Amino acid sequence: MSEILEGHTVRRYDGELNTLHLLVLEMGGLVLEQCREALEALKSGDLETVRRVLTRESQVDALELKLDDNVWWVVGRRGPVARDLRVVMAFAKAVADLERIGDEAVRIAHTTLAVYDDEVRRPSRKLLRDVQTMGRLAVGMLQDAVALYDTFDLAGAESLVQRHHELDAEFQSSLRRLSTFILEDARNVGHAINAVLLVKALERIGDHARNLAEYVIYLVRGEDVRHGGAHPPQEGAGGGRGSR
């Protein structure tokens, strides 16, 4: 297990943090699997896989509840400070993001159903190609983000945050392509909307993956880099009195 969590005089505390960590990793793995399978199903049109994604959603929810429960208990029991505080807070926030990612996977699965249920027209390969490209990018980010929770690799986290721009650019171009697509043929509107929903979901997944990476940075370095790292105003340097 990670050294970052260990070494407490109270060994059980180590155990509790490790349990939290494992749960986060497990949830990360599960969510990653959901996203992968949802994309896979979208590509292959395998409704069986879609159903699997939908049924597994309850597992994600259960894991979220379990993790939150553990977080509360560790906070309540140990009153973590400093690194421990950051670890627990990062985990607690990561859980929320992971859950949202899970929701996005489900959203993708639902959209997949909508896409393939339409007996009138099969979706065009072209239309879905953009989605697949973004999917690869987003899931890749997610995979890296989840991996960060294993290694707590600060450099990896920082590069992951940068990679978000790539996904963003891809998303913007996808939207442009889709609008061109609609302009070409108004009958494509239905599928295009589905495609927009899909890329939006994938964009959200990428966002959440970036959040996950930011939490790791906070966890390791104690610095909040969200929103450009400008907020909140830094206190200290002798000027911190009177803050209460």
Place this chain on the structure above:
Amino acid sequence: MTATQTSAVDATVAASRVKDAVNLSHIATVARDVRETVGEVRVRTPRMRCTAVNVYYGDKQAIKNVSVDVGQNEVLAMIGPSGCGKTTFLRCLNRMNDTIAGCRVTGEIVMDGEDINARRIDVVPLRARVSMVFQKPNPFPKSIWENVAFGPRIHGLAQDKTELEEIVVNSLKRAGLWDEVKDRLGDPGTGLSGGQQQRLCIARSIAVQPEVILMDEPCSALDPISTARIEELIDELREHYSICIVTHSMQQAARVSQRTAYFHLGDLIEVGDTKQIFTRPRHQLTEDYITGRFG
């Protein structure tokens, strides 16, 4: 990520912080063969300014070259494992170490431009300015009134009975004890509950109208409710006094103080804004201590 990587990161961060601190503070930490203190040892409006304080018990050095400011209207918490010297240091601030045979204090502790650690300084008026509250509530085995009136009386703070009464009442009020004891000022102070006793001791300290109040683990013998009342009281007292508090409870330090100093084996390892210490400590030892990794 491995441990070496982590600590390497910490070290880099710490180094950069130290550089900041050195730039910001008026005097750089004085370093001999001892550790440098991480963080800002100086503040803009100091009440007491300690420079290179060393304490020896016989041959044993209990405090090693500690420099730190006690700010105006600030609560400075001192934390650290047992035997780290925080109480010893606290007792330097009003020369209570004088009462211990074989104890020697060197260095400079400046208050209002005067080195109170100088031999020629009379400790009696000093202690009227820097009074002390102890770990175990130690009210005198006399009436509540006598407990509070003792200090003003020996220092001649009251011209007559009315003035004395005013001081006593005000002190009790400020210590948040007045409503509980106003009907039984003649009862023995030792008959109060632990928390009330400690507040009585605080009232006793306030009654000599000090400038700085030293508190040596004032809540360690109290239940949570009494502790909470004392903590609240400390926060209110900050308005008028500077307070130094030694505590073993990190939570308490986090709750009541604005600045926190971490002592380790006689060294002052880190001083800083309490919020920073408890979320992002800069020194590995501080972090290990407050997260419960040793001690």
Place this chain on the structure above:
Amino acid sequence: MTKATLVAAAALAAAAVGAAHAQSSRDYISIVGSSTVYPFATVVAEQFGKATKYKTPKIESTGSGGGIKLFCQGVGVQHPDITNSSRAIKSSELETCAKNGVKEVIEIKIGYDGLSIANSNAAKPASMTRKEVWLALAKEVPNPKGDGFVANPYKTWAEINPSLPNAKIEVLGPPPTSGTRDAFVELVMDEGCDQFPTVKALKKSDAKKHKAVCQTVREDGAFVEAGENDNLIVQKLAANPNAFGIFGYSFLDQNRDKVQGVAIEGVKPEFDAIASGKYPVSRPLFFYVKKAHVGVIPGLKEYVGEFVSTKAIGDEGYLSERGLIPMPAEERKKVMANAAGMTPMMAK
């Protein structure tokens, strides 16, 4: 608290100064000396204190030797005026006196004290000689079967003399610190041992050995040191009819319902026998007056007068009630004249 301490200290300091002042004069007579004379002197002192305007003299029982030592320390109110003694003052002591400025000392003999050996009324009256007493109590006795000395072999009185009771030898007596013991050694033991020609011969050849043989009391349990309290000896005798006890005549006199005197050389310790000198175990008692104090200490002369008056030491004087054996009338007259004239002793 501190104030009280200071006041107390001041008071004491003042008191001490006052004491020094008080010492410059003394309005009572200070008497020290023999514990044997003590019971008589106290009676006189009390009588004197009640009948006259003077204060009752203060009497300390210090023993004859101790009394003379105190007495001879010098002239002045801090030194005693009179010392009682159950023996005559020694010339060496007089010399010490003279050296310390006590030049004129008046010797006054007050009568005799009889030393009695007694046993319980429940036992048969006994009669023994001093020789027999010595044989019973000495540590070493002449070897009955030959020459030299052997550790005392006698276990019962009958072994010494068949006419004595066939009982274990058990004698209760005073410890060596007591004047009674001195008198006993001097009047009984020394006399008894010299009746052996071999012992008497030693006196010339080996005085030290002679003294050891005559005066050392056996330590095998036959002689029991009963402490200074003579009343205790009387109680023990009453409880144990086989035991004999040694104490002053006055104790015998006061306890005749419990104990009876043993006849020595056939003479019982009776008042008349002692007064007439027939009873062999008796000694004279004295007191010594510092002439320099006469006229300085109020009442000193009157006290001496009271002591030598007929109503005190006369044949039927109140001291005879207390067990003092009076002097013959002739001798008493001389003493009274001596006292009236305050004639100091001639240096011997």
Place this chain on the structure above:
Amino acid sequence: MSSVAPAAGGVGVLPRRKFELVLAGMPRRRAAEKRFRLYGQIAIGLGLAFLVILFASIILNGYTAFWQTHIRLDVTLDAARIDPQGNRDPEALRRADYNELIRDQLRAMFPDVSGRRDRLALYGLVSNGASFDLRDRVLANPELVGQKIALWVPADDDIDMLMKGNVDRSVPESDRRLKDNQLAWVDKLAAEGRLQQRFNADFFTRGDSRDAELAGIWGAAVGSLLTLMVTLALSFPLGVAAAVYLEEFAPRNRWTDLIEVNINNLAAVPSIVFGLLGLAVFINFFGLPRSAPLVGGLVLTLMTLPTIIIASRAALKSVPPSIREGALGIGASPMQVMIYHVVPLALPGMLTGTIIGMAQALGETAPLLMIGMVAFIADIPKGIFDPATALPVQIYLWADSPERAFVERTSAAIIVLLAFLAVMNAVAVVLRRRFERRW
């Protein structure tokens, strides 16, 4: 889990078996417990028994001394004999021969007594002190001259012993101090109601006397009181001051260690040594009077000081340091800490030590011997410079007196001494309570 469940702690004994082992050991443990308690009870019982025996024997021996046989005489205070001038001049009244009046009355009561010896025996029925009693009465009230008054005078100690049943009438006359004719007179007096056991007020109001019937404990009690007052006035402040200095202010170095060792050793020095010291220093060097309560008090001060210092130091040590710190922490000077807090708190302990020391001093005779307080002193001391004796010394002196009647006086004096001690201890308890309640 395997079928063999490890016991708590994993020592390897089955819980069931363990419980049996414990049970098996219980009777032995209970018996040992009981035995232990029994030993304690026996020890206490023995101690109590000895105490009861001691007290019982002393009280049984002594209580009779609180009553004294008195004889009623009807004395005619013939003005012509005691006040021939008729001007009631106190000096003349003082010098009159009251003894003669009493003797006349005795002769009048037993007209058939003749012969000098018998007359003397008759006069011996009443105490020697009777005439002085009569004199004092007349001096106090000269109006009595010329009247016939009924006078209760103390009987001679032999008569007293007879009336208290301490004289065996069955022994032959020659072995008795009271002869047959005296017994007959006594019986006659008793039959006329002229003999009575009255409360012996003299015992509590008079000084020492060689006549047992006149001997009282008051002189010795006053002597003891004066001596103890001097001792208390000196040893308490000195002892407390020394203790406070040594405990609170003195630096810890070789000198103070030496002083401490010496104080502890002094506590174990035989008391007679203090007497010798007192003799050498106070009497021979400073020239203070012999036999005075002042010197006795000084000597006993020397003796009790170590006790008081040691007890006071222990009391000071037992004051929690937190009190000192509390006061120091708000700026009290070390002396203020002492005076306002530490000494008041230690006071009960100091008082206890002082009372122990005082009680010890009260019972001490040996040092008094050397400074002349073991003496016959008939007058009641009026101050700390008057010659005086002390209660234990009085007991010692009486115990050594040949007269039979002094045996009961001795026990009575012991009772008084014990009462003294009891009062002192009671005072100590009351003081301690008061101080303890105040804080």
